[in-house]
Amino acid sequence: MTTAGRSSVHVMGTSVDVRRDLASLADPRRAEASSRFLQMVPDGYGQGDRAIGVAVPDQRRVPARYWRDLSLVETTDLLHGEVHEERLRSLREVGNRDRAAAEDEFLLRRYRVMPRVMLRYATEKFAPQRRRDYLSGIL
Structure with a gap:
């Protein structure tokens, strides 16, 4: 296997593989900056989150290597982390x-209990009105 996140080769994988590959790309300085930016403090909008400091391009590559094989159960495991x-x-x-x-x-x-940032990412490709409905909680 090549260095995590550096190959577009399709390989079988699990949530454990995704976690391992993301962790191998962690950057403590970036994690600290992300924690401040995303307000990962009590009463902040990122409360309860923990950033490990993986650059977005690397975040995109890692799950993409495994995605076709990850089941909904595996995906749910990652979502609950x-x-x-x-x-x-x-x-x-x-x-x-x-x-x-x-x-x-x-x-x-789940949209009523999801952290705001998570909901924004989850709905970013929706039609504008549908996205507003989710964000305002009127569904």
Whole structure:
């Protein structure tokens, strides 16, 4: 296997592989800056999150290597983790794969309790009115 996040080769993978590859790209200085920016403090909008400091281009590459093989169970495992980068990428990949299923099976059940940043990422490709409905909580 090549260095994590550096290959577009398709390989079988699990949530454990995604976590391992993201962790191998962690940057403590970037994590500290991300924590401040995303307000990962009590009463901040990122409360409860933990950033590991993986650059966005690397975040995109890691799950993409495994995505075709990750089941909904594996994806849910990543979504329930405390690491911001894991959850962010999982939500985006679910949305890219099957937006209708992601909305029906995941968002409609959880959008009222999701952190605001997570909900923004999850709905970023929705039609503007549908996105406003989610963000305002009127569905």
